[in-house]
Amino acid sequence: QVQLVESGGGSVQAGGSLRLSCAASGYTYSVYSMAWFRQAPGKEREGIVAIDTDGRIRYGDSLAGRSAISQDKAKNTLWLQMNSLKPEDTAMYYCAADFRSLRGLPYGGMGPSDFRYWGQGTQVTVSS
Numbered sequence: 001q002v003q004l005v006e007s008g009g010g011s012v013q014a015g016g017s018l019r020l021s022c023a024a025s026g027y028t029y030s031v032y033s034m035a036w037f038r039q040a041p042g043k044e045r046e047g048i049v050a051i052d053t054d055g056r057i058r059y060g061d062s063l064a065g066r067s068a069i070s071q072d073k074a075k076n077t078l079w080l081q082m083n084s085l086k087p088e089d090t091a092m093y094y095c096a097a098d099f100r101s102l103r104g105l106p107y108g109g110m111g112p113s114d115f116r117y118w119g120q121g122t123q124v125t126v127s128s
Contacts, residue, residue: 002026002117004095009122016085020122022078022095031097031117034071035109036080038062038091038124045094048080050109052102060110063089085126092121 008020024031035050047060049069057069068081078095096115098105105114 002028002031002097004097004117004119006093006095006119006122009093009124011125011127012085014086014126014128016126017081017083018085018124020080020082020093020095020124022080022119024076024078024095024097028076030099032101033098033105033109033115034078035096035115036067036069036078037094037096037112038089039094039121040088040091043091045112047107047110047112048093050102050105050114051078052109054101056102058102058109082124085124087126087128090125091123093124094121095119 003025005023033052036048037045039045049059051057066084071078097117098115102109107114
C-alpha cells in the first residue's frame with residue numbers, strides 16, 4: 001500500500017502562483033510513476049503532468065506552459081509549481097502513484113485509470 005497526502009492548496013488571486021506538495025509513505029520503494037490531476041465541480045478528472053523514475057515527464061493540456069513537476073525520491077515527495085493561475089484553474093488537485101513506468105500506463109500517465117493510488121486532494125481556488 002502507498003499513502004499520498006497533498007498540501008499547499010489555498011486561495012490565490014488570478015496571476016498568482018502556488019506550489020503543491022505530495023508526501024508519499026508506505027511501499028514507496030515500488031512506486032515508479034507519479035502524477036498530478038485536478039477535478040473541477042461537474043467536470044471529469046484531468047491529468048496535469050506525470051513523471052516516472054526514469055525521468056520521463058509528460059504534460060497534459062491543462063496548465064500547459066504554466067506548471068512544472070519535480071520530485072525528491074529520497075524524501076518521497078512530489079511537487080507541482082503552478083504559475084499565472086486563472087479562475088478556471090479552480091479545482092481539487094490530486095496526487096497519484098503507480099508501480100508502472102509512464103510507458104507502461106495505458107494513457108501514458110494522463111488517464112485517471114492509469115494510477116492505483118490517490119491522495120485525498122487539496123483545494124485550489126483562484127479569484128479574479
